[in-house]
Structures are given as C-alpha cells and as structure tokens.
Amino acid sequence: MTRKQLTEQIFSKKSYLCIGLDTDITKIPKHLQSHPDAIFEFNRQIIDATKDYCVSYKINTAFYEALGLKGWEAMEKTVNYIPATHFKIADAKRGDIGNTSAQYAKAFFETLNFDAITVAPYMGEDSIKPFLEHTDKWTILLGLTSNAGAKDFELQKSGDEYLYEKVLKTASGWGTTDNLMFVIGATQADEFTNIRKLTPGHFYLVPGVGTQGGSLKEISKKAMIDDCGILVNVSRAVIYASNGEDFADEASLIVQQYQEEMSLYL
Numbered sequence: 001m002t003r004k005q006l007t008e009q010i011f012s013k014k015s016y017l018c019i020g021l022d023t024d025i026t027k028i029p030k031h032l033q034s035h036p037d038a039i040f041e042f043n044r045q046i047i048d049a050t051k052d053y054c055v056s057y058k059i060n061t062a063f064y065e066a067l068g069l070k071g072w073e074a075m076e077k078t079v080n081y082i083p084a085t086h087f088k089i090a091d092a093k094r095g096d097i098g099n100t101s102a103q104y105a106k107a108f109f110e111t112l113n114f115d116a117i118t119v120a121p122y123m124g125e126d127s128i129k130p131f132l133e134h135t136d137k138w139t140i141l142l143g144l145t146s147n148a149g150a151k152d153f154e155l156q157k158s159g160d161e162y163l164y165e166k167v168l169k170t171a172s173g174w175g176t177t178d179n180l181m182f183v184i185g186a187t188q189a190d191e192f193t194n195i196r197k198l199t200p201g202h203f204y205l206v207p208g209v210g211t212q213g214g215s216l217k218e219i220s221k222k223a224m225i226d227d228c229g230i231l232v233n234v235s236r237a238v239i240y241a242s243n244g245e246d247f248a249d250e251a252s253l254i255v256q257q258y259q260e261e262m263s264l265y266l
C-alpha cells in the first residue's frame with residue numbers, strides 16, 4: 001500500500017486508528033475458547049465489527065508464534081481476512097544479519113501478505129536493508145518505544161544526543177518517507193515535538209494509547225502533519241473491551257469513540 005492510498009483511507013474514514021490483534025487464547029471469551037479455530041474466529045468477529053472505523057490492523061506475531069503451527073495458520077488466515085483497504089502490519093520486531101533478514105522479509109512480505117513489518121535497529125543498516133528492498137512494502141523501525149525499559153538504552157545520552165535521536169537521524173537516511181516509518185510510543189509524549197523536528201516527513205506507528213495510558217490528544221497535537229503522519233495503535237483496550245458474548249459489539253463501541261475523537265484532530 002502506498003502512502004497516498006493509506007492517507008486516502010485516513011481522510012475518507014476520518015480515522016488513523018490501527019487495531020492491535022494481540023489475541024491471547026487465555027483472554028478471549030470463554031464461549032470461544034473451545035472453538036476449533038478460536039483465534040481466527042475471535043479475530044474475524046473483531047475485524048467485522050471494527051473495520052469501518054479503523055485503517056489498519058497490527059498482528060503481534062508473538063501471540064501466534066506461541067501456539068506453534070496452529071497459531072501460524074491463524075495468523076495467515078487473519079491477514080488474508082483483513083480487507084485490502086486496510087494497512088496490515090506484522091509486529092514481529094525482526095532484524096538480523098543481511099541474509100537472515102532477507103528471509104524474514106520474504107516470510108512476512110511474500111509468503112504472508114503483510115504491508116509492513118516492525119524491525120529493531122540495533123544491528124544496523126545491513127540488517128534493515130533487506131526489508132527496504134521490498135519497495136512496495138513498509139519497514140517500521142523501533143525509534144522510541146513505549147515501555148519503561150526505553151530509559152535503559154533509547155533514552156541514554158552519548159554527548160548531547162539520546163540514543164533514540166541517533167537512531168532516527170541515521171535510519172531516516174536508509175529509506176524514504178514512502179517506505180520507512182518509526183515506532184514512537186504514546187507514553188513518550190514529552191519527546192514528540194523533538195521527534196517531529198528530527199523526522200518531519202515520516203509516518204509514525206504509535207502504540208501505547210489505551211491500557212498503557214498514552215494521550216491520543218497530546219500525541220495528535222504534537223505529531224500530526226499535513227497528511228496525518230500517524231497511525232495510533234490500540235490493542236487490549238479494544239479487543240478485550242468485554243470478555244462476554246458481546247465482545248465484538250463492545251469493541252466496536254470503543255473503536256467508534258476513538259474514531260470520533262480522531263475526526264476532531266484531523
């Protein structure tokens with residue numbers, strides 16, 4: 001999906017919401033747990049109930065990989081079920097020496113039909129290039145993450161510069177604003193103005209709204225650019241809005257509230 005196609009979706013739906021399918025078999029409603037295809041069935045109902053109000057789905061691969069073959073099959077069925085209009089992200093946080101990264105890129109961009117994958121920057125340019133060589137796909141590089149551990153490395157200074165600043169400055173030269181995004185956690189709102197200055201044209205994938213407590217209003221105010229430039233991910237607060245038989249209806253209500261708020265900021 002091109003940037004233009006993504007932003008057309010954002011402006012026509014007045015939403016920059018990405019729903020995280022962090023589907024945990026132990027957390028889905030009881031009545032579905034014995035279903036022969038429980039993970040996919042849960043995802044299918046969430047997608048049907050929310051697709052009109054969001055522009056993207058993010059599959060956190062850990063929840064599927066943990067289940068072995070069945071989980072991988074559920075991931076494949078889910079990614080194929082997501083409408084073509086929606087931006088499909090594999091939150092896999094990969095990155096390795098070049099020939100290995102090339103296989104990861106093939107796995108998620110060719111064997112599976114994702115539009116984007118998250119990657120870790122730590123191993124440097126040759127570990128990221130194989131993803132960027134898929135020019136019709138997106139590489140989403142961890143910039144400043146939402147977790148407390150961001151302070152252990154990302155928010156450590158070398159000279160005057162935070163490590164995350166060096167990552168953004170260096171990595172922004174590896175790709176373009178049409179194939180490279182950054183993950184910036186919503187819980188790091190104090191840094192957003194600075195981050196936008198460093199990377200004025202890049203899209204950000206912003207997790208951390210909902211359960212982690214990040215402010216949609218604050219990050220929208222600080223990071224939004226002319227063609228929006230942000231995708232805000234919410235996982236648990238949407239998919240586990242209810243653990244009863246009404247889970248999909250409740251998810252839909254929460255998503256509509258996010259979409260209404262987003263329409264005010266766009």
Ligand SMILES: O=c1ccn([C@@H]2O[C@H](COP(=O)(O)O)[C@@H](O)[C@H]2O)c(=O)[nH]1
Nearest residue numbers: 060145146185207210211212234235236
């Ligand atoms: O910095 C990061 C990078 C990735 N994530 C992922 O986003 C979702 C957030 O889930 P919530 O339930 O909405 O908190 C999850 O898949 C994380 O692995 C992140 O939170 N922070």
